[in-house]
Amino acid sequence: MEEYQQTQIFDFNNLNEAADILKAGGLVAFPTETVYGLGAIANNEAAVKRVFKVKGRPSDNPLIVHIANQKQVDQYVASINETAQQLMDLFWPGPLTIIFPAKEGVFASSISAGRPTVSLRMPNQLETLLLIEMVGFPLVGPSANISGKPSPTKLEHVLHDFNGKIDGAVKAQTPQTLIGVESTVVIAEADRIVILRPGAITQDMLSQVGKPVVELSAQEQLENEGVQSPGVKYVHYSPKQPVYLVDASNAIRDWQVFIRSSKVKIGLLADEEWLAVLQDEPMITQVYSLGKRDDIAKHTQELYAGLRYLEDTDCEIILVQGLAEQPSAHAYINRSNKAANYII
Missing domain, CATH: 3.90.870.10 (DHBP synthase)
Known part of the structure; x- marks a missing residue:
């Protein structure tokens, strides 16, 4: 090594x-x-x-x-x-x-x-x-x-x-x-x-x-109340590029409107279904899969790895898929919100 x-x-x-x-x-x-x-x-x-x-x-x-x-x-x-x-x-x-x-x-x-x-x-x-x-x-x-x-x-x-x-x-x-x-x-x-x-x-x-x-x-x-626990106050989990978190309520056309109006290279962090539809958009230069559509555990496991992977590419912003509110998604929602500079 x-x-x-x-x-x-x-x-x-x-x-x-x-x-x-x-x-x-x-x-x-x-x-x-x-x-x-x-x-x-x-x-x-x-x-x-x-x-x-x-x-x-x-x-x-x-x-x-x-x-x-x-x-x-x-x-x-x-x-x-x-x-x-x-x-x-x-x-x-x-x-x-x-x-x-x-x-x-x-x-x-x-x-x-x-x-x-x-x-x-x-x-x-x-x-x-x-x-x-x-x-x-x-x-x-x-x-x-x-x-x-x-x-x-x-x-x-x-x-x-x-x-x-x-x-x-x-x-x-x-x-x-x-x-x-x-x-x-x-x-x-x-x-x-x-x-x-x-x-x-x-x-x-x-x-x-x-x-x-x-x-x-x-x-x-x-x-x-002050810092009782790690991860509750300071900026966390952010790559060097601006992160745009896409609200779970957005339809595929909303993604496409944002992507097609962009003038910078985009790294896309999303599930397999969204990647299949969006990865050929001209401004998408890098992609990382969060796994299958409803596999919240896999999404959570891959979130940091995906952010780190995309940070080391030529993309200028990172577009991250949001998850709908449910108890099993709380960790993903918490960390992706903390990583995000913007929510769309």
Whole structure:
């Protein structure tokens, strides 16, 4: 792997070497089922601050801490209520982050951006669970990308942003992460579950807990209350070109009117059906498929990969297909809206 020689690549067979780097305060990117994370041992203040610096991440944007064993959670948090325990039992390991009251003196202070809380999740990814076990302490793991850019779903995305800037990266056994967008983030209270960031664990799925009411926080409320969770305040997921998000209510003729009136090269990110109709339009110079028409999981998995692919082409704007409102599409809708400069 000569092209990656500046940042060392690890796999299942030499994870112990990656663990040694992390224990020494280095930075190693790791795969999860959602996106790749930029790892540092969570009790090393200097290492954690290096994560913020390398990413260009605002210091008031808290980090998620990744753990390998649910049974150890009481070592890291001040208390666990019944709702949080039920969520862990139902969805861990998996793409759910839970915000807990923090136990003092456990983690680097910069992780929680001055708040008395800590965000924990247990990823469903073999290499990463083993890596955390080998390190012997949880890892921070914000998305392994330059802040504001589309998150990485492939090793090549991580290296595009950080080759030569971080110590290492762990290669997964699969070429692309399964889910493709970041975890759902919640606050778990006795009588309600508040979704701060939507993800693969949907509002309907969280309702399985039973008694608590499940609420989805509005973006305006999140911004007014300060940064409780990653992904709720700052510009996110944006390529260098302007992104135009096409509302799901638009018919094919509306797409064609916009495309035919354009005087710049267009990159098209859409499902197979729309691509078949539109890809031969003269101003469409690049395309990327989101998959079959109604496969929302595939759309979500391919969103960041598509934005990154089109960013590296000659297109001057990117046209992205929107999805109709439904619980299973909340993560896609959230991320595509944040990536968009314009909605048409």
